[in-house]
Amino acid sequence: MELMRLGERGAERPAVRHDGGLFDLSSVTADVTGDFLADGGLDRVRAELAAGSLPVVADPGRRIGAPVAKPGAVICIGQNYAAHAAESGSAPPERPIIFFKHPNTVVGPDDDVLIPPGATKVDWEVELAVVIGKQARYLSSPGEALAHVAGYAIGNDVSERSLQIEQSGGQWSKGKSAETFNPLGPWLATDIEDPQKLGLRSWVNGEPRQNSTTADMIFSVAQLVFDLSQYLVLDPGDVINTGTPEGVALSGRYPYLRPGDVVELEIDGLGRQRQLIR
Structure with a gap:
């Protein structure tokens, strides 16, 4: 369901x-x-x-609307696909890279994405989003992790790269937390058998950008939930954005988003999003 x-x-x-x-x-x-x-x-x-x-x-x-109301936390994983790490100019991480988005970035899957004043490097990132259903704290193994997951959704981890990288002060969240920067949905799928077997894709103005599979994640959903539980308490309703594959504007292969652009995202079994950039 x-x-x-x-x-x-x-x-x-x-x-x-x-x-x-x-x-x-x-x-x-x-x-x-x-x-x-x-x-x-x-x-x-x-x-x-x-x-x-x-x-x-x-x-x-x-x-x-977003399929879960007012998440207490939006926790994000950086460079969790090897090809995306490479296009970002980095080696694959040995441990999960963690950063946060402000929870009020979460909007509906088809809501407009607003470019912040003066922003020039707004980027798209299709991601498998995990919604926690049962509190997870200090789990003893990844084998316990998926029992703490309520379901899965599409997330767009919209980013402003100049704030994320050039003006970050060492923290990516500055470029991740503008209003509307986390479209989520259209639904929360509760019966996904294997979250590591999902194709995910994105388009800008109808042109393909990302086309990958969650099998290419460096750290699986189970590993991420386990790992996060060692550092913080995951509460029901919290959202984890699990990383994006290659094919974003940061790669230099594509232009950054401009007003009037349309971004579409899709994950197998999780539906489709469409956002107007303005």
């Missing part, structure tokens, strides 16, 4: 996609939050679907 949030920003209502239908979850929860995920929310949704008691969404054409 796939959880969604539909409606205008700040007024989204929960829904679930299942077997070709779209059903209203308002009778189950007011919203898809970390508390909902931690309190057995996914099991309650499955029970309602099995019972056939959920009403069909009456107006499915509404705006799509």
Whole structure:
């Protein structure tokens, strides 16, 4: 099943996609939050679907919001694909590179991306996003990790490279945290069997940019969740952006984004995003 949030920003209502239908979850929860995920929310949704008691969404054409409301943290992994590390001019990391985005960067999958004043190097990054469903702290092995994951979504780790690199002061987050810099969704897929077997792609103005697979990640989802749990406590609703493959503007092969450009992103089983840059 796939959880969604539909409606205008700040007024989204929960829904679930299942077997070709779209059903209203308002009778189950007011919203898809970390508390909902931690309190057995996914099991309650499955029970309602099995019972056939959920009403069909009456107006499915509404705006799509991010599939989880107000994440407490957005934790990002840098250079987690060897080819992307190479195009960035770096050797593959021996340990995960960690940085943070401000949680309020998270917007809907088709919302506009706003170029910050004076920015000249805005870049796209298709990423597999992981949403935590159960608190993870000091896990004993990667084998425990995926049991703490609620599901997966598409994330666009939008970046302003001059702030990230040239004016960073040693911290990438400066170039990652502008408003609208983390489109997420369109849905949270809860039944992905193997997150390391997903194709991911991006386009700018209809032209292909990235085309890779999560099998090429240097650190797997399980390894990342385990590793992060050694440094910090992952809470339900937290989002992990797991890194991007090669094919971004930072490579020098493509121009940076300008107002009027359209970015599209896709991951197998997780749907598609489309953002107007303005």
